[in-house]
Amino acid sequence: MRLLAVFATLLVVAAASGRLMTMQEINQRRLEAAKRWQTSGSQNVKSGGVQNITFTNPKASEFYVDGKSLPLVDFDVGPSWAGLLPISNNPNETRQLFFWFFPPGPQGSLNDLIFWTNGGPGCSSLAGLLEENGPFTWSWGQAQPTVNQHSWTNLSSVLWVEQPVGTGFSQGIPDAQNEDDVAAQLVGFMQQFLEVFSELKGKKLYLSGESYAGMYVPYIANYIYENPSRLGLSLQGIWINDPLISWYVVQQQIPAVDFVKKHASLFSFNQTYMHHLDEMAATCNYTGYMDKYATYPPKGLLPLPGDSTDFAQGCNIWTDIHDNALMINPSFNMYRIWDTYPLPCDVLGFLSRDTQSPIYYNLTDVKEAIHAPVDTEWIECTSTNVFPNEDSSLPPALTVLPSVIKKSQRTVIVHGLADFIIMADGYDFGFDPYLRNGLQGFQTPIADDSFIIDGVGAYGSMHSERGLTYYEVALSGHMLPEFAPVASFQIMQYLMGFRDTP
Known part of the structure; x- marks a missing residue:
């Protein structure tokens, strides 16, 4: 026991002098590293305060949120505006x-x-605001909210919208049949928003979102490009992180x-189960699929296993893996695979839905502060089907995404490597139909260049073509602005043209 007590004060890492560092020295270095990390990627950003902005339409005052009095937030987050607006100017809407x-x-x-939407379908963008890229953050494991040093409001104005209809506090009966319907409804909402906040007309617009927003954002962008007179904003480009852009069987x-x-x-499966997975993969024609077909440059559209857009019976390998991972690690998190017990607290109840109380957005005083309907129960990802008959749209990589890339100043797709729900290797296929200048897909492998974060160094890989x-x-999972805020901030700077190099 005495040896253990002595060992606990040391780290088995040699300092420059060759001796072992004490825990006091280690903690000091941790603090110094944390300070460097907080300022990296955004050295000239000042936290706190906002630029002076006023809206002349008297109706705007109905949506004003006093940043000094947000419940459970002990600092001023600055002025903001929140509430409900219809998706059209029809008085019966x-x-x-x-x-x-x-x-x-x-x-x-x-x-x-910047416009931001979460995915789902049916997951609330208020989760993105509070836990990812908003001016104050109350993320997993935080006992209380803090100022977000890497808020995207340090770049420009940001609009978080709970969409489609049926998501979060949004009201009405969902009736979207496809992504074109979602896009038309969102643009209809934006028209009403710009009538109230008319000083925002003419601004440069950047559409962004994650996960199933890989479906939403390209279709919304395509709708705006094809109907340029419908929206008084100048669309410049899109950001989608960990996006669904192809078939589930592919990604x-x-x-x-x-x-x-x-x-x-991290998965810790035994050899018997790994053999079972290999047998499943061989039976389903997944074995060697990437080595055979994911070539650079692409040699044509990739055939799907079994010539189907869905997995065959007995070939749902992903769910088999997920369920068995939970048997070994009941806290297995498909959004960030290294999570174990104890589960971090989550003020939005997503991680600890059975035990979390109260959920922040269900507090009556929170609802009143942000002009949300008090009688609506807020759920991060709704149980309501926002596509009553399922989403009939084809994946955007096969349809609108190539055109959107061509029409945009810049397009970025970002992926956290610890994400299991959508995996990075799936983009070898997801990018395959991407056509521009007579070329199909990326012409060289997508992991050929280091992604460098200012003040940090290499933080992954990047690739840029056409x-x-x-x-x-x-070091990031599915919710990339939450898990990698420094990287996300710098990537958004690039999308907006605030830095020349990726």
Whole structure:
């Protein structure tokens, strides 16, 4: 026991002098590293305060949120505007989307507007605001909210919208049949938003989102490009992180076994089960699929296993892996694979839905502060089907994404490498139909260049060709602005043209 007590004061890492460091020295270095990390990627950003912005339409005052009096937030987050607006100017319209708008911080641009949506389908963008890229953050494991040093409001104004209809506080009966319907409803909402906040008209617009927003964002962008007179904003480009852009069989099933082998120590499966997975992969024609077909440059459209857009019976390898991972580690998190017990607290109840009380957005005083409907129960990802008959749209990589890339100033796709729900290797296929200048897909492998973070160094890989820049970010899972805020901030700077190099 005495040896253990002595050992606990030391770290088995040699300092420059060759001796072992004490815990006091280690903690000091941790503090210094944390300070460097907080300022990296955004050295000239000042936290706190916003630029002066006023809206002349008297109706705007109905949406004003006093940043000094947000419940359970013990600092001023600055002025903002939030509430419900309809998806059209029809006086009989009952469908409304909930929004929360923040103006830019002291050095943010007044000429730009970032739009953010979460995915799902049916997951709330207020989760993105509070746990990912908003001006204050109350993320997993935090006992209380803090100022977000890497808020995207330090770049420009940001608009978080709960969409489609049926998501979060949004009101009305969902009736979207496909992504074109979602896009038309969102643009209809934006028209009503710009009538109230007319000073935002003419701004440069950047569409962004994650996960199933890989479906939303390209279709919304395509709708705006094809209907330029409908929206008084100038669309410049899009950001989608960990996005669904192709078939689930391509982005979940085919890469799953190789992903497990790459992270074998985290999954901790025994050899018997690994043999079972190899047999499943062989039966389903997944074995060697990537080696055979994921070539650079691409040699044509990739055939799907079994010539189907879905997995065959007995070939749901992803779910088999997920369920068995939970048997070994009941806290296995498909969004960030290294999580174990204890589960961190989550003020939005997503991680600890059975035990978390109260959920922040269900507090009556929170609802009143942000003009949300008090009688609506807020759920991060709704149980309501926001596509009553399922989403009939084809994946955007096969349809609108190539055109959107061509029409945009810049397009970025970002992926956290610890994400199991959508895996990075799936993009070898997801990018395959990407056509521009007579060329199909990326012409060289997507992991050929290091992604460098200012003040930090290499933080993954990136690749840029013909208007599309793709990033793979180390030490991050599915919710990339939450898990890798420094990297996300710098990537958004690039998308907006605030830095020349990816």
